[in-house]
Amino acid sequence: MKKFISLLSGGLDSPIAAYLMMNQQLTPIFVSFLTSDDNEESMKRKVIKIVTELKKCSKVQLKLYLIYHDPNLNLLKTKCERKLTCVLCKRFMIRIAQKIGNLENTNIIVTGDILGEQASQTLDNLYVYNDLLKNHILLRPLIGMDKLEVIKLNQKSGLYDITSKTTAGCQFNPQFPETHAKPDEIIREESVIQIENLINDSISKSEVLFF
Numbered sequence: 595m596k597k598f599i600s601l602l603s604g605g606l607d608s609p610i611a612a613y614l615m616m617n618q619q620l621t622p623i624f625v626s627f628l629t630s631d632d633n634e635e636s637m638k639r640k641v642i643k644i645v646t647e648l649k650k651c652s653k654v655q656l657k658l659y660l661i662y663h664d665p666n667l668n669l670l671k672t673k674c675e676r677k678l679t680c681v682l683c684k685r686f687m688i689r690i691a692q693k694i695g696n697l698e699n700t701n702i703i704v705t706g707d708i709l710g711e712q713a714s715q716t717l718d719n720l721y722v723y724n725d726l727l728k729n730h731i732l733l734r735p736l737i738g739m740d741k742l743e744v745i746k747l748n749q750k751s752g753l754y755d756i757t758s759k760t761t762a763g764c765q766f767n768p769q770f771p772e773t774h775a776k777p778d779e780i781i782r783e784e785s786v787i788q789i790e791n792l793i794n795d796s797i798s799k800s801e802v803l804f805f
């Protein structure tokens with residue numbers, strides 16, 4: 595069965611993106627990013643519940659990589675333009691997804707992006723991820739949906755009781771996030787950090803769970 599990397603948060607969107615692709619008979623390899631502000635591990639527990647529920651749609655074993663993202667975000671916060679933290683974070687996530695995809699023998703990445711839903715999902719900001727995708731396919735099943743449609747899909751899939759619960763939020767969000775990032779400024783900011791080392795370190799220290 596064809597596999598894909600599912601970037602999974604604890605929100606309403608990314609679980610449904612995975613659900614829709616699973617209905618196309620594809621098998622997800624979940625990758626979720628955790629931060630230390632989640633003192634009670636509410637995000638971790640929520641993601642595990644989401645994958646447990648999605649397992650009902652699958653006849654094969656599912657796998658979840660938990661990435662501890664603080665070292666990457668701390669560097670982005672201190673070394674790079676603060677307004678670009680969200681975009682640079684998303685680029686990190688895509689790179690880590692690619693590396694895990696290589697390990698899992700898939701070049702398909704699925705996200706829960708909805709156009710304009712967050713600062714990292716404006717048209718301009720979606721464009722600055724394209725240079726990372728020369729050898730990969732990035733699918734966004736929800737890109738043209740609105741929140742009400744996504745909520746209805748959560749209810750239909752049986753996920754809503756889990757996904758609607760609040761968890762610890764990200765404390766790294768800038769006060770004024772960039773919504774019109776430029777490729778040249780992204781390249782300039784990324785040049786001051788050791789991206790490849792951070793990616794390899796993140797994966798080597800990840801927690802891997804099976805369902």
